[in-house]
Amino acid sequence: MTPAPRAGFVALVGRPNVGKSTLLNRLVGVKLAIVSPRPQTTRTRITGIKNLTGAQVVFVDTPGIHERGGALHELMAKTVARALDDVDLVCVVDDASDGRPPDPTILARLERVRRPVFACLNKIDLVRPKSRLLPLLETWQASRRFGEILPISASRGDNCDRLLDCVVAALPEHPPLFPATSTTDQPETFFVAEVVREKLFVFTREEVPYASAVRVEELAERVEPPCLVIRATIYVEQESQKAIVIGLGGRMLRQIGTAARRDLETFFGIKVFLALTVTVRRAWRKNARTLRELGFLQTS
Ligand code: GDP
Numbered sequence: 001m002t003p004a005p006r007a008g009f010v011a012l013v014g015r016p017n018v019g020k021s022t023l024l025n026r027l028v029g030v031k032l033a034i035v036s037p038r039p040q041t042t043r044t045r046i047t048g049i050k051n052l053t054g055a056q057v058v059f060v061d062t063p064g065i066h067e068r069g070g071a072l073h074e075l076m077a078k079t080v081a082r083a084l085d086d087v088d089l090v091c092v093v094d095d096a097s098d099g100r101p102p103d104p105t106i107l108a109r110l111e112r113v114r115r116p117v118f119a120c121l122n123k124i125d126l127v128r129p130k131s132r133l134l135p136l137l138e139t140w141q142a143s144r145r146f147g148e149i150l151p152i153s154a155s156r157g158d159n160c161d162r163l164l165d166c167v168v169a170a171l172p173e174h175p176p177l178f179p180a181t182s183t184t185d186q187p188e189t190f191f192v193a194e195v196v197r198e199k200l201f202v203f204t205r206e207e208v209p210y211a212s213a214v215r216v217e218e219l220a221e222r223v224e225p226p227c228l229v230i231r232a233t234i235y236v237e238q239e240s241q242k243a244i245v246i247g248l249g250g251r252m253l254r255q256i257g258t259a260a261r262r263d264l265e266t267f268f269g270i271k272v273f274l275a276l277t278v279t280v281r282r283a284w285r286k287n288a289r290t291l292r293e294l295g296f297l298q299t300s
C-alpha cells in the first residue's frame with residue numbers, strides 16, 4: 001500500500017551567516033529567485049518548495065526570531081511564536097564550527113512554540129577534529145527542546161538527505177499544497193494564482209471558477225516605495241463567463257481584485273498593487289499546451 005501523502009510548511013530559522021540559504025538551495029535543488037527580506041510585519045514567506053514522491057515540503061521564512069529587547073520585546077515574542085505555530089515544523093540552523101550551545105534568545109522564542117523543532121548543526125566540514133562534535137551535540141541535547149539534532153554540511157551535502165527524510169516524517173498527512181510543476185523557482189506565483197482563484201470562487205457563481213485559470217504574468221518587488229507589483233490574467237472559456245467575471249462596469253473584477261490584494265498584503269507583509277485582466281481562451285482545459293503554460297501539468 002502506498003503511504004498517504006505528506007505536505008506541510010517548514011520554517012528555517014537561525015542567526016545570519018549560519019547557512020540557511022545554502023541549506024535551502026541544497027534541499028530544494030534549484031536556485032530560488034529570492035525576493036528581498038520583508039518588513040517585520042511579515043508572518044511567513046514561501047522561499048522554496050520541494051516536491052518528492054508522496055511528499056511536498058514548503059519552506060518558509062519567519063523573520064524576527066533574533067530581534068532582542070525593547071518595549072516591543074513581548075509583542076515580538078508573541079508574533080514570532082504565532083508565526084512559528086503556523087508552520088508544521090521549525091528547523092533551527094546554527095554553525096557547528098562555532099561550538100556554541102543554543103542561543104538563549106532562540107530557546108526563549110521556542111518556549112511558546114507547540115510544533116516540533118529540529119536543530120541543524122551546519123558546517124560540520126569545518127569542525128576539526130571531529131571529536132569536537134560530540135560535546136557540542138551533548139550541549140544541544142541538554143536543552144531537551146529538539147526532536148532531532150542533525151549535524152550537517154549544507155555546502156557539501158553531508159547528512160542532508162537524512163535531514164529531508166526526518167523533515168518529511170514530521171509533516172502531517174496532507175495532499176500537496178501547491179501544484180507540483182517543474183518550475184518552483186518562484187513559488188510566490190502559485191500562491192498569488194491560488195488566492196485570485198479563491199476570490200473568483202467566492203464572488204462569482206458556480207460555472208466560472210471551474211472554467212477558469214489564473215496566470216501570474218509579473219511579480220516584481222519595488223523598493224521605492226516598497227511594494228509588490230503583480231499582474232495576473234484570469235482565463236475563462238467563454239465570452240459569457242468573461243462578462244460575469246468583469247461584472248457591470250467592472251464591479252465584479254474590482255471586488256475580486258480588492259479581496260485578493262488584501263489577502264496578499266497580509267501574507268507578504270507589504271503593499272501590493274494587483275492588476276487583473278480577463279481573457280477568453282476556449283477549451284483551455286482540453287489543451288495540453290495551455291495547461292502546461294498555466295502550470296497545471298504535474299511533473300513529479
Ligand atoms: P544565511 O545567512 O544563514 O542564509 O547563510 P548563507 O547560506 O548565506 O551562508 C553563509 C556562508 O556560509 C556562505 O559563505 C556559505 O558558503 C557558507 N556555508 C554555508 N553552509 C556551509 C557549510 O556546510 N560548510 C561551510 N564550510 N560553509 C558553509
Ligand code: MG
Nearest residue numbers: 017020021022
Ligand atoms: Mg540567507
